[in-house]
Amino acid sequence: MEKKFADRDLACLTQLDEFLTSLEGEKGALIPVLQKAQDLFGYLPMEVLVYISRKIGVPISRVYGVVTFYSQFHLVPRGRNVIRSCQGTACHVRGASAVMREVRKCLELEGGAATTDNLRFTLESVACIGCCGLAPVMTVNGDTYGRLVPEKVGDILEQYR
Amino acid sequence: MEKLARAHVLVCGGTGCSSSGSKIIIPALREKLQAKGMEDEVRVVETGCHGLCEMGPLVIVYPEGVFYVRVKPEDVDEIVETHLVKGRTITRLLYREATTLETVPGYDKIAFYKKQKRYALANCGHINPESLEEYIGADGYEGLAKALDMTPEAVIEEIKASGLRGRGGGGFPTGLKWQFTRAASGDKKYVICNADEGDPGAFMDRSVLEGDPHRIIEGMAVCGYAIGSDEGYIYCRAEYPLAIKRLRNAIAQAREAGLLGEGILSGKFNFDLHIKEGAGAFVCGEETALMASIEGRRGMPRPRPPFPANSGLWGKPTNINNVETFANVPSIMRDGAGYFASQGTETSKGTKVFALTGKINNTGLAEVPMGITMREIIYEIGGGISDGRNFKAVQIGGPSGGCLPESLLDLPIDYESLTRAGAMMGSGGLVVMDETTCMVDVARYFLNFTQDESCGKCTPCREGTKRMLEILNRICEGMGKEEDIPLLENLAKSIKGASLCALGQTAPNPVLSTLSFFRDEYEAHIREHRCPAGACAALIGYTITDKCRGCGLCKKACPAGAISGETKNVHVIDKKTCVRCGECQAKCPFNAIDKS
Ligand SMILES: Cc1cc2nc3c(=O)[nH]c(=O)nc-3n(C[C@H](O)[C@H](O)[C@H](O)COP(=O)(O)O)c2cc1C
Ligand code: FES
Numbered sequence: 001m002e003k004k005f006a007d008r009d010l011a012c013l014t015q016l017d018e019f020l021t022s023l024e025g026e027k028g029a030l031i032p033v034l035q036k037a038q039d040l041f042g043y044l045p046m047e048v049l050v051y052i053s054r055k056i057g058v059p060i061s062r063v064y065g066v067v068t069f070y071s072q073f074h075l076v077p078r079g080r081n082v083i084r085s086c087q088g089t090a091c092h093v094r095g096a097s098a099v100m101r102e103v104r105k106c107l108e109l110e111g112g113a114a115t116t117d118n119l120r121f122t123l124e125s126v127a128c129i130g131c132c133g134l135a136p137v138m139t140v141n142g143d144t145y146g147r148l149v150p151e152k153v154g155d156i157l158e159q160y161r
Numbered sequence: 162m163e164k165l166a167r168a169h170v171l172v173c174g175g176t177g178c179s180s181s182g183s184k185i186i187i188p189a190l191r192e193k194l195q196a197k198g199m200e201d202e203v204r205v206v207e208t209g210c211h212g213l214c215e216m217g218p219l220v221i222v223y224p225e226g227v228f229y230v231r232v233k234p235e236d237v238d239e240i241v242e243t244h245l246v247k248g249r250t251i252t253r254l255l256y257r258e259a260t261t262l263e264t265v266p267g268y269d270k271i272a273f274y275k276k277q278k279r280y281a282l283a284n285c286g287h288i289n290p291e292s293l294e295e296y297i298g299a300d301g302y303e304g305l306a307k308a309l310d311m312t313p314e315a316v317i318e319e320i321k322a323s324g325l326r327g328r329g330g331g332g333f334p335t336g337l338k339w340q341f342t343r344a345a346s347g348d349k350k351y352v353i354c355n356a357d358e359g360d361p362g363a364f365m366d367r368s369v370l371e372g373d374p375h376r377i378i379e380g381m382a383v384c385g386y387a388i389g390s391d392e393g394y395i396y397c398r399a400e401y402p403l404a405i406k407r408l409r410n411a412i413a414q415a416r417e418a419g420l421l422g423e424g425i426l427s428g429k430f431n432f433d434l435h436i437k438e439g440a441g442a443f444v445c446g447e448e449t450a451l452m453a454s455i456e457g458r459r460g461m462p463r464p465r466p467p468f469p470a471n472s473g474l475w476g477k478p479t480n481i482n483n484v485e486t487f488a489n490v491p492s493i494m495r496d497g498a499g500y501f502a503s504q505g506t507e508t509s510k511g512t513k514v515f516a517l518t519g520k521i522n523n524t525g526l527a528e529v530p531m532g533i534t535m536r537e538i539i540y541e542i543g544g545g546i547s548d549g550r551n552f553k554a555v556q557i558g559g560p561s562g563g564c565l566p567e568s569l570l571d572l573p574i575d576y577e578s579l580t581r582a583g584a585m586m587g588s589g590g591l592v593v594m595d596e597t598t599c600m601v602d603v604a605r606y607f608l609n610f611t612q613d614e615s616c617g618k619c620t621p622c623r624e625g626t627k628r629m630l631e632i633l634n635r636i637c638e639g640m641g642k643e644e645d646i647p648l649l650e651n652l653a654k655s656i657k658g659a660s661l662c663a664l665g666q667t668a669p670n671p672v673l674s675t676l677s678f679f680r681d682e683y684e685a686h687i688r689e690h691r692c693p694a695g696a697c698a699a700l701i702g703y704t705i706t707d708k709c710r711g712c713g714l715c716k717k718a719c720p721a722g723a724i725s726g727e728t729k730n731v732h733v734i735d736k737k738t739c740v741r742c743g744e745c746q747a748k749c750p751f752n753a754i755d756k757s
Contacts, residue, residue, distance in 0.1 A: 027456070027457075027475065028437075028455055028456045028457035029457060030457035030458075031437075031438075031440055031454065031457050032437075032438070034440075035399075035438065035440065058457075062458075065459055066457070066458065066459055069442065069459040069460065069461075069616075070440035070441050070442050070460070071440075071441035071442060072399055072439075072440040072441035073440065087361075088361030088362055089361045089362040089518075089519075089556065089559070089590070089592045089606070089607075090361070090362040090518035090519055090524075090590075090592055091361075092606055093519045093520060093592060093594055093598050093603075094519065094520070101742075105720075126400065127359070127361040127443065127610060128359075128360070128361035128362060128363075128364070128400075129176075129400050130176060130358070130364035130367040130400065130401060131176050131177050131180060131214070131364070132214075132361075132362050132363075132364055132516060132518040132524065132590075133177050133213075133214025133215050133217070133364075133518065133524040133525050134177055134180065134181065134214060134215075134217075134524075135518060135519075135524070137180075142402065143180070144176065144179070144180030145180065146177070146180050146181060147181075
């Protein structure tokens with residue numbers, strides 16, 4: 001279980017420690033701590049979960065339980081660019097599945113894979129990002145693109161390659 | 162002291178308009194004004210959402226109230242030179258009514274706004290959401306000041322008299338909920354604002370949080386005073402980063418100004434707020450799951466009673482309300498209960514914000530008195546169905562709601578009438594569907610959603626929704642069986658009756674309502690292997706008619722290589738290889754490909 005941390009990871013751990021100190025005494029801190037850790041590491045490696053569990057005195061089983069419950073948390077590395085394709089109702093009735101299909105085609109994502117082999121892109125679906133007026137919508141790294149048609153997808157993704 | 166400006170240019174900085182380009186327009190305007198030395202005369206204000214997201218980015222020039230739509234960065238020069246310097250309206254950028262195509266100069270003359278009564282949204286789009294002064298300038302925090310001069314009991318009576326009911330879905334009377342929490346024993350109590358807004362297709366909470374964050378702080382503080390609480394949480398979904406940013410900013414400003422913290426408004430009342438970010442789970446909108454999530458656990462609902470009013474966050478009495486519910490509180494306190502109670506119907510008072518989306522001309526947010534008909538909302542405010550198509554159904558209430566057909570368009574909307582019709586108020590998301598939307602596919606869409614979001618704690622919801630989804634998948638693929646419809650109805654009944662929380666109890670609603678109003682579509686799928694809307698890929702086929710000139714574009718477009726034919730000869734589609742993507746039809750310049 002005890003795995004060595006790489007130097008880069010150690011820097012992240014220091015920042016995580018600072019965050020933990022700032023939360024001292026706060027109740028229900030597990031989720032904010034996990035959010036911070038994922039921000040720093042890009043995902044939640046098992047050794048980081050063990051570290052957090054020891055640090056805040058919450059059993060690893062519970063930490064793992066929380067991580068697997070919420071769709072925001074990821075146990076495996078993700079692509080550098082995160083695409084979130086909205087599959088909410090408003091987007092669905094305005095053709096969101098065709099947009100999603102086009103994204104998969106452009107990224108050559110086969111089967112159920114969500115991340116490209118070169119770790120450049122991760123594709124996620126999300127149910128409504130609150131821009132339903134612009135349906136169908138997707139975001140890349142937080143930038144929103146609305147009124148999509150499959151023809152627009154390629155050009156948008158090209159900017160992030 | 163800042164100089165008084167002769168004109169204000171309001172640019173919408175909501176998520177919708179920012180993504181259509183207002184982020185570039187605002188600095189461009191400022192730069193241009195500076196270059197002309199007009200930065201003191203004309204003030205550029207970044208506001209929250211105006212509601213007409215379809216037409217964004219929106220730019221409104223005051224004092225005239227001229228309303229420009231779909232403004233592009235290239236238009237900035239003209240707005241400054243022609244409008245702000247020469248005082249001439251730019252007709253090209255004016256809003257055009259979807260129905261008459263006439264241009265409309267003023268904000269208040271646009272059909273989308275004419276029928277609205279903006280109460281919870283009063284400030285959205287009109288003030289700078291990052292400025293406490295502007296909120297106070299719009300009579301902000303007056304309601305809180307008034308409440309603090311009253312006894313907590315009198316505050317609760319006022320809310321009760323207004324008839325305000327919860328806007329988060331259930332429609333529970335807000336005053337009564339406050340009274341229960343006040344009456345609960347315990348010296349520590351909590352106020353929670355439910356800003357999880359999970360219903361896909363609803364975005365009114367987001368608009369209020371982004372466009373008028375102080376209103377929520379004020380509403381929560383009034384509630385804290387009324388129930389005897391000094392601490393509150395806002396649980397906001399992580400998908401709304403701008404809302405979280407504006408809330409943090411507003412909370413810091415309020416603390417600074419003595420509107421939060423110890424001794425609010427120099428009195429004895431203490432109240433402070435925390436923000437908790439959600440982590441992506443729809444079920445966390447359910448109140449008991451939400452509290453589990455704030456406590457740092459898996460967000461799973463628990464049986465009620467005990468209700469949160471008696472045992473909520475960390476076992477303490479807790480009052481939880483929706484964003485829009487809290488948004489109504491400051492004005493009710495400020496104006497007294499009278500105005501609010503005078504709007505709406507016998508059982509459902511006040512105004513409600515609806516999110517209009519789907520196949521409708523004016524997508525956006527509309528706040529209207531309860532009791533208005535669906536027809537008025539869709540045709541008068543929403544400008545009718547887009548692309549000249551015909552109305553088929555409107556979905557209301559999200560995954561817990563139902564689809565209403567044409568025959569129910571004249572139903573006055575309130576909590577009770579919707580429930581009777583087999584739908585639900587929910588959060589007020591209206592998704593309009595036209596004849597190209599397949600109702601079986603819509604039911605399948607929602608079941609897929611609830612099945613995915615079910616937390617898995619109780620069996621009827623976890624397993625039942627999965628079985629229903631399997632059946633719906635089968636029907637959409639043309640492999641439905643005659644006994645599938647009664648089987649769906651049977652499963653629906655068990656799931657409704659036996660699930661632990663409202664997620665499961667309402668999950669079958671989209672299926673039941675489509676079964677009762679659009680049964681013929683299910684039957685067409687099962688008996689004739691036909692999708693009347695032409696939406697279910699497995700049940701449609703493409704054929705090339707003799708209009709084909711043999712240009713070969715379709716052959717190139719086909720990803721499956723299913724089209725063959727010599728140049729200048731009629732091409733054919735091989736039904737077995739065709740993946741029914743519709744690419745060929747989209748590319749054909751001669752309209753020679755039929756879908757059936
Ligand atoms: C599955 C599920 C999801 C819910 N999602 C939300 C939500 O996103 N926002 C909300 O305000 N209420 C939601 N609710 C309703 C809450 O449980 C609760 O009734 C509401 O926050 C009470 O506030 P109100 O009385 O002001 O409406 C949801 C309920 C269920 C069962
Ligand atoms: S449904 Fe896609 S943004 Fe709301």
